[in-house]
Amino acid sequence: MALVTSGNGAVIREMIRAALASMGYDEDKNLIVDFREANGRYAVLPELVAELIALRPDVIIAEATPAIAAAQKATSGIPIVMAPATDPIGSGFVKSFTHPGGNITGVANMFGDLTAKTLDILRLVFPNAKKIGVLISDNPTHPALLDVAKRAAAATGIAAEGFTARNPEDIEATFVQMKDANCEVVYVLADPPRPVLPQIALKFALPTIFQVNSYVSLGGLMSYGPNIPSFFTMAAQYVDRILKGAKPADLPVERPTTFEFKINLHTAKALGLTIPEQVLLMADQVIE
Structure with a gap:
């Protein structure tokens, strides 16, 4: 699995790691996480995504719209989990919330x-x-x-x-x-x-x-x-389903219901x- 964040990466990585651990994933046994962080400098995201794709991950978690856009431009084959996106339809990441239709699904923040x-x-x-x-x-x-x-x-x-x-x-x-x-x-x-x-x-x-x-x-x-941490718990759930064979095109985009x-x-x-x-x-x- 690859994780690319626009910023605050250490905290996000830990939340995703904890969520995956609760589902039985262990970085010492059955999971490899390759991680890159832009530290708020969005111009470097395409380079970071290219580094991750060269490692041939099974799925990419992209945190925030700038990272999702960079990942989308870089691959149409590797599954991408949005964690989260502000306007996934308007940004062209998915065709609809219920039927994403491509290699991208995940969470919208509203x-x-x-x-x-x-x-x-x-x-x-x-x-x-x-x-x-x-x-x-x-x-x-x-x-x-x-x-x-x-x-x-x-x-x-x-x-x-x-x-x-x-x-x-x-x-x-x-x-x-x-x-x-x-x-x-x-x-x-x-x-x-x-x-x-x-x-x-x-x-x-x-x-x-x-x-x-x-x-x-x-x-x-x-x-x-x-609630921001809930996004990363939901992202980990998407990763689990994709690693078990689900297609991003068939996984509806989730939206928060409490604010x-x-x-x-x-x-x-x-x-x-x-x-x-x-x-x-x-x-x-x-x-x-």
């Missing part, structure tokens, strides 16, 4: 469908906000997600502008741009986690809400999205914010 509700929450916490910055990267799903965010923000009377940080080292300069553009809140679109983000947001005193919920435990203010709203009150206090009681009651997890 981030695009959550944007309107996220911005409703943002409006409850920041009722007087006039402008938000939307942090994006070179992730190919981000232009469409940015359009969704702009429309959802406009519906609540807020202007939204996109700002690009292509690589992790670009994040601080991008926050300077958002501050200079008079953004009052930042909305971070889904990407493999960049751990420096919450600290940089706090440095510039910009309240930040994330699509990826793991940021809140790193000091992010708020997040709304699906989590998280708040970090330590960060709120550091920013001088009071979170309304109504919002606290909505939260699935409050870090105090």
Whole structure:
């Protein structure tokens, strides 16, 4: 099996290893895992995927849309498991959720469908906000997600502008741009986690809400999205079925059915914010 991640690879690898172990797979006995990680630099993904394909794996797990796109371009024969994709149909990875139709199947994260509700929450916490910055990267799903965010923000009377940080080292300069553009809140679109983000947001005193919920435990203010670890458990289940003979074309794409709203009150206090009681009651997890 091959695993290629866009970032945060050590954590993802461990979650997938644990899930496979629960199904009887042991890297010392009946499983070989070849692993490559881009560390947030998506331009290197084609090279990493080529290295993995040269090893002739039975199945590839590709984490996040940039890695899935690189794997798709590299092979039409080796099964690819999405873990996860933001818009698998729009990205051309599968023909439909129920009948993928090719060598790719796996998990969709539904981030695009959550944007309107996220911005409703943002409006409850920041009722007087006039402008938000939307942090994006070179992730190919981000232009469409940015359009969704702009429309959802406009519906609540807020202007939204996109700002690009292509690589992790670009994040601080991008926050300077958002501050200079008079953004009052930042909305971070889904990407493999960049751990420096919450600290940089706090440095510039910009309240930040994330699509990826793991940021809140790193000091992010708020997040709304699906349970991330569940994606990798589901990916391991796809691997198991494929190794036992199932075809990706016949395995429906799974979508999350539960979503989590998280708040970090330590960060709120550091920013001088009071979170309304109504919002606290909505939260699935409050870090105090």
